[in-house]
Amino acid sequence: MSQTRQIAFQWIPAHCGIPGNEKADELAKLGAEGDQPMNHISYNEKTTTIKAAMRCQSNKDDYHYLDRKEQVTIFRLRTGHKWLNAHMFKLKLAASPKCSCGRDNQTAEHLLQQCPLLEQQRRAVWPHETGIQTKLHGAMEELQKTATCIDVAGLRL
Ligand SMILES: [Zn+2]
Numbered sequence: 220m221s222q223t224r225q226i227a228f229q230w231i232p233a234h235c236g237i238p239g240n241e242k243a244d245e246l247a248k249l250g251a252e253g254d255q256p257m258n259h260i261s262y263n264e265k266t267t268t269i270k271a272a273m274r275c276q277s278n279k280d281d282y283h284y285l286d287r288k289e290q291v292t293i294f295r296l297r298t299g300h301k302w303l304n305a306h307m308f309k310l311k312l313a314a315s316p317k318c319s320c321g322r323d324n325q326t327a328e329h330l331l332q333q334c335p336l337l338e339q340q341r342r343a344v345w346p347h348e349t350g351i352q353t354k355l356h357g358a359m360e361e362l363q364k365t366a367t368c369i370d371v372a373g374l375r376l
Pocket residue numbers: 318319320321322323329330333334335336
């Protein structure tokens with residue numbers, strides 16, 4: 220019997236743009252090689268450390284970890300660029316801002332949340348109700364789902 224496992228590799232930012240990182244790394248390596256004294260860290264120190272780590276995380280946008288094609292799709296959805304009819308209409312490049320379903324203007328929100336033409340793809344990608352914020356600004360996995368949904372629907376430039 221064989222088992223398959225899915226492993227997700229994730230790049231974890233170690234520095235978060237703090238100056239003097241190289242020096243800190245060097246000192247950390249030196250420190251790790253020496254004897255490890257028992258450290259008694261106060262509750263306050265622990266919470267400060269955890270909060271600092273969380274702040275670093277919230278600064279990152281998983282968009283940057285997507286492949287090029289996914290990035291293009293997410294970027295265009297976020298900015299309403301290029302092929303979204305509502306945007307094209309504003310630029311007088313499309314005859315109508317309407318989506319081809321005829322129900323509403325073709326915006327990212329319409330495509331990802333409401334468009335009946337994409338309902339099947341949306342259900343396959345998001346079996347549970349998912350907000351537009353998660354679809355456009357969520358973690359890498361969520362952004363990949365969004366790109367997949369648009370890709371599978373055959374919406375291209
Ligand atoms: Zn539509």
